[in-house]
Amino acid sequence: MASRQRCLSMDNLNPHIKELEYALRGPLVARSFQIQKELKEGVKKPFTQMIRANAGDCHAMGQVPITFIRQVLAMVIYPAFLDNPHFPDDAKERARTILDSCQGGSVGSYTNCSGLEIVRKQVAKFIELRDGVPADWQNVIVSAGASDAIRKVLRLFACDVDGQTSGVMIPIPQYPLYSATLTDFGLARINYYLDESKNWGLDVLELKRAITEGKKVCKPRAIVVINPGNPTGQVLSRQNIEEIIKFAYEENLFILADEVYQDNVYEDDCKFHSFKKFHVLFEGLHGRMWFSCRICGSDQYVPQIIGQACLYSITNPPQKGEPSYESFQKEKNAILDSLKLRAKMVAKTFNSMEAITCNPTQGAMYAFPRIYLPPKAIEVAKSQGKEPDVFYAFELLEKTGICIVGGSGFGQQPGTYHFRTTILLQTDTFKTMLEKFTEFHTEFIKNYS
């Protein structure tokens, strides 16, 4: 029976799945967990603890959960607490509203596929308040996390049109969920490059170049815009957004606006503008837009009702006069202020190093510095079969315990090298990281020059 073919093997597996690559879950991260185990087992290392700057995983990095939201969730899960004097009335009111709209009064029940009506209405209200233009709650569809929504929307395009493969424009650098999903669904990928010299700006001329190239091999049907940027941390200007919408209109492209970091804007002269806001300026626009509802941003899969309860609480926070108002504002601002502080620190520190440049982190939770690797380092990397930036990241990991992600996982201009770091570590640890990083980098450049 040795020659019998396995019913599922690398030879007969869906080839799209084989091609999948997800930088955020690759060998570097695997090695980091192995190192963590080795440290626990007492293996000697040049460091005593791992410093994780690889994942946009706020709570793992010590960000404190917002009390109000957790209170609402605790009560919907355990309704006996609705009578507990420990909880403030505004949290109770939110919890009761959610429970009242669940079938059987239990968060263990199913909801409509599009989400609970009260949640969708609340999200629409939130969007109206944010944008100052009407939002129809029936166009709000709650998904099990942003990844789920992105997959579901892209799935709609997964077919040939007029004998051509459908294509989707994505930024480079990008969040690798997009490239992975396009690969999985057999959709053509049209790269457009963000301009590092202009603060990772999005130039319409580059969009035009990219779509012209794309049309040679596929039928472009949609464009992904990530704002604020991941991994690049830029915030698009109003003018830029309007240009992109015009371009999409002219090219008849569906816009997927990934706006999960809309609350995370740090620079005083930057402001978040939603794509939806300007939609109405172009009456008759046929490219319908879609908005990630993953404002909560902490679960890859939002659970059917618990996640919706979370979304409801976030879009319906305590108002002035309600008992939790002050504490909610205080907790939220503390988080944003500390992110802002680290956003400033990160660019400043990296720009002070030799052979690194770094655009400011205007928003989101990341910086994407460029490293100017000496030719010798590139040579050694290639001799090991590694991308040079991945080689750099491995060296950093083994020598300092700092875990970042090599730029090649997100895409970059050929011949340039980068890495993504988060700004999520608590400030003291973040300072330590930047110090150790500086030391490592100086040594690395010296060794390979």
Add this chain to the structure above:
Amino acid sequence: MASRQRCLSMDNLNPHIKELEYALRGPLVARSFQIQKELKEGVKKPFTQMIRANAGDCHAMGQVPITFIRQVLAMVIYPAFLDNPHFPDDAKERARTILDSCQGGSVGSYTNCSGLEIVRKQVAKFIELRDGVPADWQNVIVSAGASDAIRKVLRLFACDVDGQTSGVMIPIPQYPLYSATLTDFGLARINYYLDESKNWGLDVLELKRAITEGKKVCKPRAIVVINPGNPTGQVLSRQNIEEIIKFAYEENLFILADEVYQDNVYEDDCKFHSFKKFHVLFEGLHGRMWFSCRICGSDQYVPQIIGQACLYSITNPPQKGEPSYESFQKEKNAILDSLKLRAKMVAKTFNSMEAITCNPTQGAMYAFPRIYLPPKAIEVAKSQGKEPDVFYAFELLEKTGICIVGGSGFGQQPGTYHFRTTILLQTDTFKTMLEKFTEFHTEFIKNYS
């Protein structure tokens, strides 16, 4: 611009998605929600409330959540309660264990894609205890609900092999998630029929007939078995399972064993046997099997950590000597006893009616009675462009407010008609439903005879 093609329309949408049909979410259910609204608005109907027997949605039907599990979840969400004297020590111990294994000690963090190590180990332990044979925790992968897992596994097969479309064997009647997923992924569907005359039994001769047919148009690669059955409620015997495994081995098929209702077995001479248990009897078997981890069964999307915490609590329930043991057993048994009572009632009642036969509900949460529709009813249905069983279900809905699902949504032998009803309504309401159903059915048969 009127002639401009929309960038996403029915003309250029992924055709697999257009074909998707999901009986559980179709026009009948939509109409039932409309009726519910009309009742609220005071529209006169022959009934005053909807009776939902269409969805396997336990909590919506008034099933009471298990206190122990809710306590664990409340504490992992709101860890301040770990010090609350209201909660028993065993629930606290579970909550602490889960929180200790979360990064940053928060359920708001991400976990490994396969799930938390402690959860996977606990599930493996649960399976070992259940089956009496070893289970490797590294083979346990936690998914965001059974639907997610089913989609992910079937996705692996979505490709041509040796120039042939891959095919998957599914039972008829089946849970429509399977047919929908196969359609979505462009996989060929090979129907095998369950034998209604043998209590919805699974006959290997029928499997052989089906695969022989299937091989004419595709390359059969996997077989789905639902045990206990949905919508059919049968429980497979040990002998039957062994035969299926042998068949799968001979045909080199991957077995997808959907065992989400393993706890729901009502007949004294039936016993649940997992497919995994007998796997080891056939050393060298190449068809690897996969097991739905959706033992909790209450969320379509299990959230990343909250759902895992739920799974952990269910597979690690209070043991003898622990403070919650008695109350947990009492609550669990009360639920199972009341389901058992209704499982007996449902077949007995339907079998007492004219022109209906109904196999016993040995397990799961459903019955799938056969209705012998008069030719005149079939004629009227067809003149309205409806499947006869859907016509029957619509009539029932409009006349009595009872919502069931027509058999054509699950598949049935051509020329036979069925419907699926759940046994989830609380016992008093369930009795009322059966009474009203009897009245309606008698009238219906009389009218169309």
